[in-house]
Amino acid sequence: MFQHEPWFRKNIKATTAVCLIAALLTACGGDKIDGGTAAKADKAGAKEKPAEISILTEFNTTEAPSADNPVLKEFEKRTNTKLSITWVSPNNYGEKQNTVLASGEIPDLMKVSDLINPLMRQMVDQGAFWDLTPYLKEYPHLMEYPKEVWEKTRINGKNFIIPSVRPLEGGNSLPSIRKDWLDKLNLKMPETLDELYGALKAFTLNDPDGDGKPNTLGYTMNEYNFVQNVLNGSNGKWKVQDGKLINTELEPGTHDALIWLNRLYKEKLIPEDFAAMKGSQTEDMAKAGKAGLHTDTVEGIWRSTAELVKTNPKADFLPFTSLKGPFGNVAFQTSGYSGLFLIPKKVPEDKVKKILALMDYGASEEGFLLACYGFEGVHYTVQDGFKVTTEQATKDSVAQSSFGKIFERYDKYLWAYRTGMPKDVLERNKKIVDERLKISIADPSIGLVSETNQKLGADYTKKIIDLKVKVIMGKEPIEAWDNFVKQLKSDANYIKIIEEYNKAYQDRAKASSK
Template sequence: MKFNKARLSKNRLYLLVYTLLVLSLLITACSASTPTGTASATDIKIMVDYTIAQPPAPDNLVHKEFEKRTNTKLTITWVAGGDYSDRVNVALAAGDMADLIKIPNVTTPLFRQMVKQGAFWDLTPYIGDYPNLMAMDAKIWNNTKIDGKSYGVPAGRPMDGGGFVSIRKDWLEKLGLQMPTDMDELYVVLKAFKDNAPDGKKDTVGYNMRDSRVIEEIFTGTAGRWKEIDGKLVNMTLEPEMRDALVYLNKLYKEGLIPEDFPVMKENQYWELATSGRAGVTSETPEALFRYTMDQWKKDPEVDWTPMLSLAPKAGGKQYVTQSTGYNGILAIPKTVSEQKMKAVLKFIDYGSGGEGLNLTLYGIEDVHYTEEDGLKMATDKAVADSVGTGAWGKMFSTTVLDLWQYAAGMPKEIYQRNMEIAEEKSKFSTGDPAIGLVSETEIKLGSDYSKKIADMKVQTIIGKTTLAEWDQYVESLKTDANYSKITEEINEEYSKRKALE
């Protein structure tokens, strides 16, 4: 047999080229894989708030576990809750945004402006691919839409069983009092707390005034300032029920049943009143209430902070309890993020919003951060050290499970079960804000001045620096103020549009 040298050379050349091509593909595949052979981790930069003493550190065990389970590399900028809104506005204005940024509210003016400019992904066509996100109540999604589209994933929360009035039930029993069911009965209780000093110290104020808006809402019968009446939204700031609330609070103030310096108090001062035995009524979610008062309870097991079911403005009146907005901000993705990476970010959010991911979000790693006892997850000291729970990791995911606000690490089973029973009962008649997510262009421009003046007038009326007659005059001036009236018109226009889309 004779060999064709020219043909042999050409075949060797083809073989060499083929070999180099295969090697190139192998090298590329290896470079795109981790040492274990899985796809390379997705880098995700996140900006989110936290509401505990210290945020998770980069070497946090839950942080590392999230990276491991979701094949991501997370760079998280944690911002203290009190500073978060300002920091978000700075980031938006500078265009210096993380791949995933939590927007405090869908009504944030600068965010809405940037949405109209196309700066954020419209997630509407994509969210159907993520089962945990789709499991969220449709009402929550609707409350966070802009012009019928979703430009962020709601950081979902339970709609019921959240923040409301809580009371020292052990004080009620000690003084032979019943659980109050209306505001007149609550007044009697507050006065008894002050006059009879159940803790033996003559320094009790009764109600610490934390989130005093709940008093206004009990009188007006709605969460927030808008109430649907005959198909229209009415601004309850201008209605007699708001005046009734101010009369009530002024009475509490004059009789020393609320702190004299409440207008300038800070968050820790409200809680100091509650945990030091100087106040027998506060407002908070059952979960946070237990966390804040756990040391008090450990020192004195008789301490019994109990969430109240509801309150009516007067005897025989309609019982009221707050329904929450259903979300704690929205998780938005800037258009600077590629579509492929945007989907990876959604997958990350979806993981932390259900199943084992939600378990990791709320409780951490089993046998490290908690152990199971009688069906409850009992936290270890490591859970506190690693900032496990709703105050940190829970801020960047949807956590709509009903017991989110009913259980805290270290809570006895009987307290948890009681909280759940009360929450389930509240869900039967809770009242929400009908104007969630609605905006008025006039309010965006002028609303802050009105809000500041109204808030100031309320405080001045409560402490007696402004008379009720002066409050009435101010309300009348708002009713004839063209710009303020326009806010109501525009909110109702938006409300009608939303109703038409439902």
């Protein structure tokens, strides 16, 4: 028998008449659903029939969990539910979600990948989904999600959405650098872009791996928006200045970023074909010790380090805590979520509460542990305080990439640890997360919608990216970018996009202040 301490025992509110019976989720007296309960007993004290809940979500494990998966069955047992989950590969999830939305045959709980999905937003405006705002306060573990995440995911000032919560810090907005290469070449940890350029040049020219061959580069160049962000003091295309949104593509920092990146290209500190390389190819460079700088999440970079230490025990990719630019030391916050869940209006109110109670249990420590790791001794063991997954976990598709895609607990250090990571690296990563939290810049445009951008934004984005790549590779001079910026500043549709984003920003601020 699997042993667990039911989370529900710890969460009985004194102000309610609800009596909870361990993992059975039954109520003894009264019929109000409160703070994480999902079922009630009838007047005779019999257990209520399990709530049947259909779910559409994605998975990233090799195989989707089966209908008789032991973790699924345990979730059903603990929450008195019968779950019918449709698992969809992320490779075609966007297409699948739009097909389901358009059909009107929406499951009881559906994950949508993009907060500004036009069809989803239209359906929200038409009243197709439940406004969860009046109910959420009754679910304490969902309320442990950061306040700013709930605020960012509001539509028209209301919470129609349960965010698929992620850490605010530890994302891939800053790169990681080979600390062992810095040490070998007697270089300090770079603090500015100028110092970073110097390190990348040394990594390319000064044989940091000691094999006597000119076979290393400075940077894999898998992501380079951080340069523009450092120089603009922004997190993405928008920043707040004097109470208004400023489009950073038009700012001098973007011009300066292209010059800096072009210098790397001219001096052959980055791959000549970087624009055509896939993410897996750049990561392979990092894993093979062919580049000294690579961008990944704080925990994700351990994949590269783990491969390197097999042949070089001193290998160490160290994530940057910050970089200093014209606006001081900066780091960049994530959105705090990855996708979002909605409940269609066709679902009865009592079932809405049961779905929220299910999600609240998944956001508890006990529920999240079950979702991501399964059963101790079966799906994982504990070694030196760390959970180590077993082959059975792989066979049963038990992971954060399966059930953890539905049931999520907010943990600010979630992106600090990866299986197999030594404890000293974990503790170092926690400190990096804590330091970033002190100075990180949020993206103020998250959740904002411009109708003109919905129609024309993709075309503008393509033109912007294409020209940036040409300037970085020297196929176009920096003057071509400056002329393009002048055109955008006089482009009626681009101006309209800026105006609409500003209106949406002001409207959200007013709604949040109510």
